Structure formats: structure tokens, C-alpha cells
Amino acid sequence: MHKLTDAQRNFAEENHNMIQDFLFYNHLDRADYYDVVALGYLEAVQDYDEDSRTRQYKFETIASRKMCDCLFKHWRYNGRLKRKAYLVSLDGTVYEDSGLTLSETIVAKxxxxxxxxxxxxxxxxxxxxxxxxxxxxxxxxxxxxxxxxxxxxxxxxxxxxxxxxxxxxxxxxxxxxxxxxxxxxxx
CATH class of the missing domain: 1.10.10.10 (Winged helix-like DNA-binding domain superfamily/Winged helix DNA-binding domain)
Incomplete structure (x- = not known):
């Protein structure tokens, strides 16, 4: 994606409500997903303006597809185990009432x-x-x-x-x- 031209910027502003509609229709929190979906929307604006093959479809179709793609990429990226790792201290207690640390409960077989x-x-x-x-x-x-x-x-x-x-x-x-x-x- 590159910087939007003036025509693309105007077109994006005219159809900006599509982002809100997409978030509402898919029951997505605006605070969490607006930026992700907006990136897909802007990609759709550029593609629709620059690629004549996309103009055979409605802009709503292209934008919806691009926003879905960005949302999927976001979920896939953040869903990887290395990004969801739960850090545990070996010196912390396993159960609050047990008094045992994690390193004491691990048995090296x-x-x-x-x-x-x-x-x-x-x-x-x-x-x-x-x-x-x-x-x-x-x-x-x-x-x-x-x-x-x-x-x-x-x-x-x-x-x-x-x-x-x-x-x-x-x-x-x-x-x-x-x-x-x-x-x-x-x-």
C-alpha cells in the first residue's frame, strides 16, 4: 500500500461509513478492530481505483473482502502460541494455599x-x-x-x-x- 492520491482520499471519505457498517454487522468492537479493518478498507480503495479488473464488481464487495482478509490476518498473527504465551515464575506458588513453588512440583523424569x-x-x-x-x-x-x-x-x-x-x-x-x-x- 502506498500514499493515497487526492481522488482516492476523497472516495475513501465519501464511503467511510462502510467501516462502521462492517464492524456493526460482524459484532466487532470498534476500539479493538477499527484500525485493522480500516487498513483493509484503504487497500480496497486503492485497488478499486488502480486496478480496472476490480471495477467489474461493486466497491462494497471489494471493500468487504479486503476488510475480511485484514481481519483474518490479524487474528492469525495474534493467535500464534508465541504471542499468547502465559509466563509463569518458577518461584511463584502453584496454588495459593499450597505454599509449593512450581520448581518444587516439577519432577524431571x-x-x-x-x-x-x-x-x-x-x-x-x-x-x-x-x-x-x-x-x-x-x-x-x-x-x-x-x-x-x-x-x-x-x-x-x-x-x-x-x-x-x-x-x-x-x-x-x-x-x-x-x-x-x-x-x-x-x-
């Missing part, structure tokens, strides 16, 4: 302290063989971000993100297989 230390050492060893860009990609991927989101944050394409992950995996496999063969050579 079949996880030995040595295993945790070994995993930590493997992660640190892997991080040594990664570039700074790869570290950032891996950290964001581990945090639950998608490829396109990581690409936007790192300033690369989505395929560039997946390419970095692929090359990093190949390099780490070579490094760890070489280290494994060295261990067997010494035994």
Missing part, C-alpha cells in the same frame, strides 16, 4: 544431571561453529518465529533463512562427525 550438562556443552560447542547471523536465526527459530518473520528481522529473504539453517546443519554435522571419529581413534 529420567533426566540426569549429567545429561543436562552434556546437552548444555553440546549447545555451547555448536554455537562456537556458527556465525553471528546463524546464531540469531537459530535463536529466533527456537523462540517460535516463522521463516518469513526471521527473514524480516534479519533483512534476508525466507529462502535465505532456510539456506542459512541448511548450511549450518551441514557444517555442524561435519564438525561433530569429525570429532566423533577423533574420539574413536583415541580409544
Amino acid at each position: 529420567s533426566v540426569k544431571c549429567e545429561d543436562l550438562v552434556f546437552q548444555r556443552l553440546m549447545i555451547e560447542e555448536a554455537m562456537v561453529h556458527m556465525t553471528e547471523k546463524e546464531k540469531k536465526v537459530v535463536q529466533m527459530k527456537a523462540a517460535g518465529f516463522t521463516g518469513p518473520e526471521i527473514g524480516t528481522a534479519c533483512g534476508v529473504t525466507t529462502s535465505g533463512v532456510y539456506g542459512r539453517l541448511y548450511r549450518m546443519r551441514k557444517r555442524l554435522n561435519r564438525v561433530f562427525s569429525a570429532q566423533e571419529s577423533e574420539v574413536y581413534a583415541y580409544t
